[in-house]
Amino acid sequence: MILRGLDCLIFFGNDVSWGRGMANFRYITHCASALGGWAVFPLDGEPVVFNGPAHMLAPYSIYRSLQDWVQDIRADAGTGAVIDYIKQKGFERATIGIVAYGTHNTAHTLPYNSFVSLTRGLPNASFRDETAIVNEMRTIKSPEEIRFLDKASQIARKKVDAMIRTIRPGTTEAEICAQMIAVDISNGGEPQTFNLLTSDNVFEDDSGYKHLLHGSEQPGSPTMRPIRNGDLIITEFHTVYCGYMAATEFSVFVGEPPRELVEIHRASMESLKAAENIMKPGNTMRQVWEAMREPAERRGFDFVELGFHAHGLGS
Template structure:
């Protein structure tokens, strides 16, 4: 069995979940988020793109309903003892097989929480689920129960996050010497991802972002590579990943002589990140952090060039995205608590002058000021 956490750690997590279920008066929960399954049992797969469900009963019993391709995966990577296979076949309806399992567990007429808000439950499968269970039990949307538990990291998780942060730094170390005129983006990307793999890391929850020239103004991955030119710009967003735990970073680097606009936007990004750090402490909310970002951008007359969010929680996450909840956006009432790992990104995209500037890094919250998990400074990178 390949578990990344000891039995006591996983038992403690189950106790936290059962307590939340008791508060919500749930007889069972249906977990569809791969992140929830991994956090609770260690179960590690990408088979969640098909229908699979982890049943957690208020008694503490855990059952996994999945496909045959994931049977050995579940046995090897998790502490789940009861694994039931639904059969791939024409016109298969695994929701009906889930209903049979719930019937066997005497949950008819019970109150069942469902993780609806996840990529692990497609709209089609969600409809099949509701059709199968809408007269069987009272269904509650319990999508936020496990994410709120996952947002607070245990000491064992923090150790993995710190390793991920080290790998993120290693990736930047590999990239910096290559950022110069004549360099191919492909080599930079290969060096960064290679440094993480060589350090024992994992694939990220989404692709690294890399774009130069006008593509530096994009904050999503796109296919296609480019060769850097003199007096060019390149935006990089990446994450070190260890045991699926992410520590993200973001930088816009330059070749040749920075323009005055680049320098202006860099100073604004650095000031905004400092304002976010000041707000990123217990007693404040995620909305307070965004407000600090928004005010700093307003002070620099950059409202039209900023985004409507400036970061988010990080943790163990699976494709198609490494972003976790809660997020830094306007009026988000979620409280900042100790032992959260939070990524703050300052993204300024001036389409009028085709100028990009970004700064971002991952923090560990504590009482008082947050801890920056990167060993790198925020100095502007010029190759």
């Protein structure tokens, strides 16, 4: 903050994109509220958090018990309370950095009306978007953060195992998803509904089965569709432990898979192994995606490429 000439930072967080909109807010304040909120982080002095309606903070905010970093936690009354606090601290003419959340596939989360309210309420202050400085801080994970990611991955593996155990002809998508959520929570994961679980039969002439490329988001997934022989069940889901996310994609086939699916699976496993081998310090992202594309291109397969889309900044 000193190097960037900032007197204070204003943080805004919300639950956009299954909670990722809280990532920067949570990293600094240790408050992981789905209700979102505001925080003021001065260069000198203690931070303050504005979170939740007044009745949920009376007589005591739960976040006072869940962390020991921020002690001043107040009701979220919108930008008016933030503006009043800034004035009380003498920052009416300060250089203020705004920190929200945004990646190349998630729009900047600070609402336009909120920004207008801040600039009108503090007309002599200078505002700058400083979301990038916190993103940069979080890009390289500490050993403790890596342990959290590893724990999230362990829980994710248990969810995959639960998925495999549950899938039988007659079982519904909803039952499969419910078992995965139960395993997540019972092993210490944070409740996550993000699961693009989708199924369809690959042997039937059904133009709708093309949705198996991506799955379906909530509330379109899961459905009460019963599983049958010849079904392909795909899933992409998130597992979060202490705010750190493991993203998983996994597919299960019921019965004897067709040759085409076996070849796709082999290419996918080669691509995964190529990524593990090439993702080392000093290599470029271009080298990574070229290595990952090669098994599909060599076989003449088409592919759907999500790209590198900032899951790491969602933790």
